[in-house]
Amino acid sequence: MDQRLQPISSELQISNVIPALSPSTRRVLQGNPAISQKNYSNNAFNDDLISSISNPDINVAVYNKHNEVVFANGDSSPNFHEFHDNYKIEKVHQNGRAVLMTYQKVRSNRNGKITGYIIVANQMSYYNSLMKNLLKWMIGISIVAIIVFIGIAFIIVRNIVNPIKEMSKVAHKVNENPTSDVRIRDFHRNDEVEELATSFNKMLDRMQGYIDQQKEFVGDVSHELRTPVAVIEGHLNMLERWGKDDPEILNESLKASLQEAKRMQHLIQEMLDLTRAEQIDVQYPNAVTRVSEVLGRVVNNMAMVHKDFSIQLDIDDLPADTEIQIYQGHLEQILVILIDNGIKYSTDRKQINVSADLFDNEVHIIVQDFGEGISKENQSKIFNRFYRVDKARTRERGGNGLGLSIAQKLVTSYHGTISVDSVEGQGSQFKITFPALSKREAKKLKKRSSKIEKM
């Protein structure tokens, strides 16, 4: 448009501006179609100017130097305002819409003088509606995103909080009643919460186990202590009534009472041993013992005390330097319990065989006797606390039914096993096994233990 007006050398006026525009422009300005039937083939819309000023979005005004409109394509012409350079583009806001304003000075290409101004206001309907739609979509999407986010967050939080709430409820119930058997239900989810619930249930089971054990233990102990106390009380009553004057009763009752007191002492010692056997991993975590040494010592000592017995040791198949992880006092205690039982429950054949070998990295120790033997039914019970096959007879022999429980606790604490094989009337074989230590493992444990000793 600027180029079409440049040939005009005098000030721009309606009379010179309109002819300068193309015939089709004129037609548009006169309210006729831009393309006349006549020159349809020439397609007047090839004229950029026509297409732009016939666009309802674009308001064009041509001003003369006196700020008077000499040409405008719409009902309202864009306002003129002063500008310095030849050309200026700015984005202004009108009625809340962005309008792109273009200001252009028109200079005559003959004398270079300013002849007028062209002001173009582009309403940018497409841009504005695009922006409006974009804003609408963005608000819509944001609202949906916020709702979805809140929904997901709610589900996640509920998923985590619900199990915790349930755990807290269970903990509360167990706290109120430690014997309660309520547990956390299975959440059927393979994650940390399920793991926590499982550990929590295991912990409760274990705690319950300890409580039951303790109850049972207290019950057993009081039951076991009741007999010697009753015996002592009986003798003291007898002494009080008749014993003062009868030296025979006095003598007998004192002897029996002393014997019962001794038995009680022995029982208390065994109960302490049993309790201690449960805390081994805390007390002797690095103890290493050479098996043949302990076997030799224990067999010698027992043979010395029980001269009427033949106690044999066979360790030909056990390498002399075989070591296992156990505190040697405990291995001695286990062997003494087994040999002592062999002696206690012996019949005519007064022989005990102790043998050991190393097989498949395991140390096997066998204590064999030829005594009364144990029935199949009783073999599974003899490791229970206070269990005696024949209560009266065992009591006579000084047994409390604790020896094998102590031995079993000790053996399993050191990752070993204990088992019995017996035929009634023929004898029994008690077998214990322990994992053998490699040279490296033994060295490591000894090093650790000497470090702890130095501390």
Ligand code: ADP
């Ligand atoms: P106790 O101190 O009574 O011997 P134990 O726990 O050592 O307690 O043994 C439990 C019971 O197992 C014994 O009372 C006895 O009846 C039976 N028993 C243990 N060892 C033998 C054995 N070598 N021969 C026969 N019976 C045995």
